[in-house]
Amino acid sequence: MGEYLNLDDNKIEKIMNIKLNYLRGNISLEAAKMEMKASFEKVTAQEFAICEQYLQQYGITDDVLAERMDEILEIFDGILVSNKLNLPSGHPIRTYLDEVEAIRKILNQMRDLLQKKFIKNQWAELYDQLGEINIHFSRKQNQLFPALEIKGFDKPSKVMWTLENHIRDIIKKAKGYLEADQDDAFLSLQDEVIEMVEDMMVKEEEILYPTSMDLLSDEDFVEMRKGDDEIGYCLIEPPLPYGNRAGENIDISSKNELLKDLENLLQKHGMLPTASNHEVLDVSQGKLTLEQINLIFKHLQVDLSFVDENEIVKFYSDTKHRVFPRSAGVIGRKVQNCHPRESVDTVEEIIRAFRAGEQDEAEFWLEIGGRFIYIIYNAVRDEDGNFRGVLEMMQDVTRIRSLEGSQRLLSWNDKKQDARKEEENHREIKNEYGISKETVIGDLVKEYPFIKEFLFNLSPKFSKLKNPVLFKTMSSIATMEMISERGGFEVQGLIDRIVKEIDSKK
CATH class of the missing domain: 1.20.120.520 (nmb1532 protein domain like)
Incomplete structure (x- = not known):
């Protein structure tokens, strides 16, 4: 970290000594504050941050830092300064x-x-x-x-x-x-x-x-x-894009065409390998192109994540129905840093047992918002039995658990209809509570009582529903589609607002 910051090593050492003396109980909080103020007129955010990073080298654990952070900040009372950041919208x-x-x-x-x-x-x-x-x-x-x-x-x-x-x-x-x-x-x-x-x-x-x-x-x-x-964003509208310099007009399609032409020219003259999305690759059981491999992952009805033998997140499947949201920022990260510290012990125990060959799988299941989620971790080993990583598979098995009897006849129409409903109800798994345009508002309020008050405050057009007699009558027959039309909302827009409200109540 220090290589990216231009800092005074002597100052950092002095700050560290004061903090360590306090954390080890050698001096009181008041004495630490007095010494810090006597030593420095100001300490920057960057100096504070790098000292926090160094503390672990002296046996100060993350647990101690979390528990005593307010005390540590108190030592710098009156001298900790930070730059006023003036940044463009979208940054x-x-x-x-x-x-x-x-x-x-x-x-x-x-x-x-x-x-x-x-x-x-x-x-x-x-x-x-x-x-x-x-x-x-x-x-x-x-x-x-x-x-x-x-x-x-x-x-x-x-x-x-x-x-x-x-x-x-x-x-x-x-x-x-x-x-x-x-x-x-x-x-x-x-x-x-x-x-x-x-x-x-x-x-x-x-x-x-x-x-x-x-x-x-x-x-x-x-x-x-x-x-x-x-x-997504908290309490603000989505910000502007960020990245294109002012005054630049970038024609993305033209740029892509130029890159393709350049790539083809270089490959023609043997200056680039010919590998592409369409090159056939030998996989363990068959021959597939890279494009086909990515399409397979994208269409699996189960979410996959892979952590390699060095405990680095290398891959997750980008499916429409993800159980939990992910972003590309997790790729290349230590898996321990992708979990709250309360869960890290479990993650590390799974990896330890897999690495040692004591176990080959660990399974979990949980209920969230009426959905039953099944999660299984498998040890990944090569042909020689060497540990190569952990594969996580996660699936919403709510519907599977409800199946009974047999279905031996092909039913294309039903499957297409189910797929359409699935797409409506599963735009994002974090917003999946089984709410669709056919959902009756009374059933929804019965499960989530706070939605009633939420609707009252959402639009003046819903104010008449505050009449208990009218609400009781309407709630047993009014669907989300009917309610959205009454309030002047797009049905999916209203559903999105409601699931966001439910999410906030977790």
């Missing part, structure tokens, strides 16, 4: 900063509500919005953290991820109190929720983002932006 760091601003607006509204009479619906609305912080965290974990790891800065992955999980847990806990009408317990938790979220926003603004700007190149951010849309 990934600008997007994170815009989300931080939006999150802070929610926190301010929460502070205001604490001074007023408790009204459940007002708090429910704010917590629905606060739930989108999971998207903010997910994009950091899958996009920003992998890029930083390549530069040697893995503390965000190992420490911030744990702190983010603590935030998720306390938000979930508070929402549980709210939905159970435990008003006093809910209100008593709000100061802690606000403080934890605000602390994370400060860590991001003052340390993570300035350090990211120093460590990563513009090309890194251009590549990062390509994967951001796949995960």
Whole structure:
């Protein structure tokens, strides 16, 4: 990491000594603060970050860093400075900063509500919005953290991820109190929720983002932006594209044609190998082109991920029905850094047992939002029995578990209809709750009661449904298609909003 930053080695050594003396109990917090202020007028975010990275060399574990991060930051009170980042719209760091601003607006509204009479619906609305912080965290974990790891800065992955999980847990806990009408317990938790979220926003603004700007190149951010849309955004509209320089008009089709012509010319004169998507390759049982191999992976009704013998993520299948979202940022990452630290022990135990030859497979199953997910890990070994990696296979087997009897007759029409329904209901697995245009709103509200209030606030055209008699009558017959037409929404657009709301309640 240090090779990407221009830092004063003597200053770094002095900072490290003060921090280590405090963490080892040699000096008090107050003494550490006084010594730090006496030694330096200011410490930059980059200097702070590289010291965090070095601490592990002195036996300070990630667990200790996560637990004592607030104390460590306290040592730098008044002298930790960060550069004000002025970035164009579309730049990934600008997007994170815009989300931080939006999150802070929610926190301010929460502070205001604490001074007023408790009204459940007002708090429910704010917590629905606060739930989108999971998207903010997910994009950091899958996009920003992998890029930083390549530069040697893995503390965000190992420490911030744990702190983010603590935030998720306390938000979930508070929402549980709210939905159970435990008003006093809910209100008593709000100061802690606000403080934890605000602390994370400060860590991001003052340390993570300035350090990211120093460590990563513009090309890194251009590549990062390509994967951001796949995960989504927190409380803001999708940002502008990022990558094309101002004033440049790039004709992509012309550029591609030029590259193809150049490639053909070089191959013609023997200056490039002739391998292409259409070259036939000898596979273990047959002959396939690279294009055919990719198409097979893309159409498998099971999600695959492969981690090699060095514990690096090398591949995942890009299917439409993925059980959990993935982005290209995971490729080339240590598999341990693709999981929250609470799960790392299990991941490492699987790899250890596979590597040692003690086990060949490990299976798990879980229920999420009415779906039954089956996951199996297989040890991958070559012909000589050497461990070469781990293959993960994951599948939503809800429908398979419900099958009974036999089906011996071919039924093309039914399969096509099922496929269309599958496509409607499975645009993304994280949004799959079996909701389609035929779903009756009463059935939906019965399973997810908070959707009723959500609809009331979604459009003025739904306000009449607040009449309990009318709602009871309509809810038993009105489908999503009917409701969307009444509210002036596209049916899929309304479904997307509802599943996003359900996601936020997890």
